[in-house]
Amino acid sequence: MTPNTTPKRELRVRPIENGTVIDHITAGQSLNVLRILGIPDSSEDVVSVVINALGKYGKKDVVKIENRELNVREVDKISLIAPNAVINIIRNFDVFEKKQVVIPENAEGVVRCINPNCISNSSEPVTSKFTITSVGDRISLRCEYCERVISENIATHLL
């Protein structure tokens, strides 16, 4: 008998009726996505997380949030740590809208500059501002004040 090479698809998380499915999150980043969304404090409904699921292009994470749709600012933040993420808005068990995140050109008040001596880390009334460049999956943020570049562990610098 020929062994079946196709892995058997299992339903790890049940479909949701209304809410958002964030798919194709860079493997290992789902907990940071939850942090961006302020979960659990910001949602009382069920949130399901799949870590290291096998996707078409290797491992990925998936987050399903019931009864919540994301705002632009949240999606922009997610794009910085999971540039391939796809946001599916689910209404009545159907995919109402499906969109890949788009990395914005600028980020304002989203990330803290890594330079402790930057004016944006002082008591001055100033919001952090970065210009974003990306080559493939690699994202760099250049501070518009001190010009320091953040290209690693972006999640740890999110505000």
Place this chain on the structure above:
Amino acid sequence: MTFKDLHIISMKDFSRDTIDHILNTAEKLEPVARGVERSDLLDRKVLSLLFFEPSTRTRMSFETAMIRLGGRVLNLGSVEASSIAKGETLADTIRVVEGYSDAIVLRHPKEGSARMASELASVPIINGGDGAGHHPTQTFLDLYTIRRESHLDGVKIALAGDLKYGRTVHSLCYALSLYNAEITLVSPKELRLPDEIIGDLKRRNIKVKQTDSIEEAISDVEVLYVTRIQKERFPDPAEYNKVASSLLITPALLENADPKLKIMHPLPRVNEIDPRVDETEHACYFNQSFYGVPVRMALLSLVMGALE
């Protein structure tokens, strides 16, 4: 390009054409800077100097530039005696002082402070040094010195000393890349130019060589730019002495140099250059500090709209 109300924050904001225009303007104003000609180009204009950190050359050359052009200068005075000591933010200070001035020169210990000030002020902000960040008027005067004392386009230049932390060197490297310079970097391993800057230069097709031997570098350059090595960068004083003496510029070292070689230094020097070098044709660091005056006159006249 309109210069009126332009902020002078970082060399990266300037194209080669713009820099050339500023240097040409400085050259025209040089006789005024020397006191040979008189000018009232900035008559009744007021420049405020907000220096939150000590400065001699930058502050004084801005003052003399303004006075030589018939303008007036307001000084913040000591930080301890001002409203800053009462806890006023820089943002508020800028919004108050802009009401008293036609332009503001700001030196502040925080990187990015001048950029922030430029977002708040309706008068031009000139960055007089923001922490370890930028000091563009120094770079303009360095370029002017190279142009006046040697030549800028394709210049063969060695930068020696602390290339890691020296902010003047970082801005200068960027500016030199606009002039197809051939750059030799001379420094001990601990104080090498950061890789990201070397990468930037190479991407712009600039020839860059690295060495720790000043003897090797000096035979084949037209300009030698020396910077101060700060003792506090070395945990071991013996190590500092070793490094400092290996980069010392002496008359003996200069025997192998091009007779037209020019030596620059942003000053203050400690002991990087033997005082006997001052008497040679190579020394141009005191000229360099003077050139800060015509260059700052040019910048002030342009941003205040007295010249186009």
